Amino acid sequence: MATDTPELDGPDATGLMRTHYLPFILSDPASVHAFMLFSASHYGRARGSKLHAIDLLQLRGMAISEINRALRDEIRGTSDQLIAAVAKMASYEALYGDRTICNTHMQGLTRMVSLRGGLPALGLDGFLERLILWIDSNTSHITGTRLYFDRSAFPPSSPSVTHPPPNPTRFAAGGSSR
Numbered sequence: 001m002a003t004d005t006p007e008l009d010g011p012d013a014t015g016l017m018r019t020h021y022l023p024f025i026l027s028d029p030a031s032v033h034a035f036m037l038f039s040a041s042h043y044g045r046a047r048g049s050k051l052h053a054i055d056l057l058q059l060r061g062m063a064i065s066e067i068n069r070a071l072r073d074e075i076r077g078t079s080d081q082l083i084a085a086v087a088k089m090a091s092y093e094a095l096y097g098d099r100t101i102c103n104t105h106m107q108g109l110t111r112m113v114s115l116r117g118g119l120p121a122l123g124l125d126g127f128l129e130r131l132i133l134w135i136d137s138n139t140s141h142i143t144g145t146r147l148y149f150d151r152s153a154f155p156p157s158s159p160s161v162t163h164p165p166p167n168p169t170r171f172a173a174g175g176s177s178r
Helices: 017-024 029-047 057-069 080-096 099-116 129-144 168-172
Strands: none
Touching: 017 029, 017 080, 017 129, 029 057, 029 080, 057 080, 080 099, 080 129, 080 168, 099 129, 129 168
């Protein structure tokens, strides 16, 4: 789930999913639970849900509970980790869950990013901004909805930062090209 993703790596870097994003999401329970839910769902779909004993409904509830707990915390409420968690939950819902709930997560994500000061204010040296645009591109494509992070409402950090073309196969694999 943390493989090279050209759409997310910058022009001068590779492997940012492994070297930057994975350690980053492991630093907060909300992003850990959301990433675990996405990963377990992907594993279950790819290899058969009976191959692991993870209760996905329970894990989904844990992720939502932890996100709600973080939203009540002044420090965690608009942190990069919580933004990543909500973005991952939108991805999960687009691929494995309820597309209406995906919409709810994407709307919440736009509010959180606005509260932070827009896409350029996000951390990880632009990686989180590119991740949000990649998720926006793919969830919009999968659910048949508009882009949530329209360039006029959410100007990027530079003109070269754009929504990548949707790639549902790579997106469904969590970033890998399998």
